[in-house]
Amino acid sequence: MKKLLALALLAASSLSAQAALKVATLHPLIADVVRTVGGDKVEVVEVLKAGADVHHFEPGARDIAAMRGAGIIFASGKNLESYLGKLRDSVGPSVKVVEVGRPIPSLKMEPGQDVFVCCPHHAHSAIDPHWWHSAENMRRAARVIADELAEADPANEKAYEAGAKAAGNRFMELKKWAQQQIATIPRGDRKLVTAHAAFGYFCKEFGFKSIPVLGIGRSDDVSSQYIAQAIQLIRDNKIRAVFPEDQANPKVLAEIVRSTGAKTGKPLVADGTATYAHTFETMLAHNVRAIVEALGVKK
Template identity: 35%
Template sequence: MMVVRGLVAALLIGAAFVRPGQTAETLKIASFSTVLTEIARRVGANHVSVAGLVKPGQDPHEYQPTPADLEQAADARLILLSGKHLEHYLDKVQQATGAKAASLAVGDALPTLKMKADPDEPQADPTGMVDDPHWWNSVANVERATMIVRDELIKLDQADQADYEKNAKAYLAELEALDHWAKRKVAELPRDKRKLVTSHDAFQCLARDYGFKIYAIEGVSTETEPSDRHVAELIDEIKNQRVKAIFLENTLNPKVSTEITRETGAKIGGSLYADGLGNGDGSTYEGLVRHNISTIVDALK
């Protein structure tokens, strides 16, 4: 009898701490973007369990989901995608998950920045332009993405709405402070020196936000090799514009960049995180932005 009473008491006490609609289970999320993985973890906190399928430092242009990744995606209630045609393996994900999980291509809801497509790019429009998939290289876009993820979490789990709103507000405040810091740091560099030579064309959003002009060695995707003609034109441009430094990327082979520096006399300004979170400084979004902006400004001064 004592045991039964004890159990009933324990159940009643436990029930007092559970709000209506709350279950012990967390909302399972599968994310195909390192930046979205961070956003989901920050906004969802203890109410979500996020499987980051594209890992920090992995090149999202070349990523292919493994059977284990597809299993995790099939088990999720929400699938976060970068969008803007970055996930060329989307059909595999859709086949694996069916219509079970809500699929959210966050980038598709963000402002579009058109850029020149690679010659064999299937997503190019008739004028040879394509949407820039690297939306996370704009802090303002990551702020918008945070609000989109917050709203989706609330839609799927209304019981925890207040927590999602509070967590998103705190994260958005950090992003706003980060953008302010970035603007001040970039202001140290005269506008006529804001010429950014990078391994592939991933920084158009950063260029738009902070007044840089981009000269990319490769195209939109890291899978495209630069032609000899393009490299020769770029070498002339770097010499004419007296560009002081060129930048490597954490996910790319630096061979061509190193050759260009030899031809032009420009120095290697450092390595940038172009395709999302990485290891080291860029293991958080704030760290990524601080690393990229400081590296660029300090090398071009």
């Protein structure tokens, strides 16, 4: 009897393992949404994991091999992964490459602000690729992912639909929470000063003015004229706090802040790849807390 039961369990588990749809992801935030939407119906191969740099990543031979067995590869899109053309050729037509951010309205850099983009790599497109800082965008992403999963695995369409709905509801709860937190910041102080322009979608959704001061300078190789301009910008806008980023905290930013009388906030998570914040929920919570801590007024 025991043996029979064990056999039955074995059969059941291998069945469900076979049934899982294998997908690969190129962004930890997307992997999290795929897991929420797909549940146990999908097996997620995280090619780009937390701790990696989305702006400079290129898949290696081992990554390509891992992606070949997948039904779908989910990328961020908006030109973040400039290697997608090459990747499509490498994995062949049996693997569908989906740019999750594609249907999300793009934020163009304001004229004159294109020098502030995240990295030289993305300077030419003048589109901010960091769409994941908006709860509304994340809800759209969940829907895109559910549609793609359902197309690849129609038998589980209902489950994916329910998963997208649950994910979307959660994102809306988080948006509400963030709005309540941000309400403690005086309207005139809702200006987000960062090194590079990675928070445009956040600023748009939560009513901040985005003021990037260093741009492509993830390095400290900035001219003194540029530094003087940044200092003037901070003074003119009566900025109370400046925020470094988890992967862009050049010494020069600290120097600039020191000579303005503003304070330095906690580093914000720009790409959703921090080891301590690589889901939308943990990233948003971290960023909102850091911003409110520096700019909020206690009642």
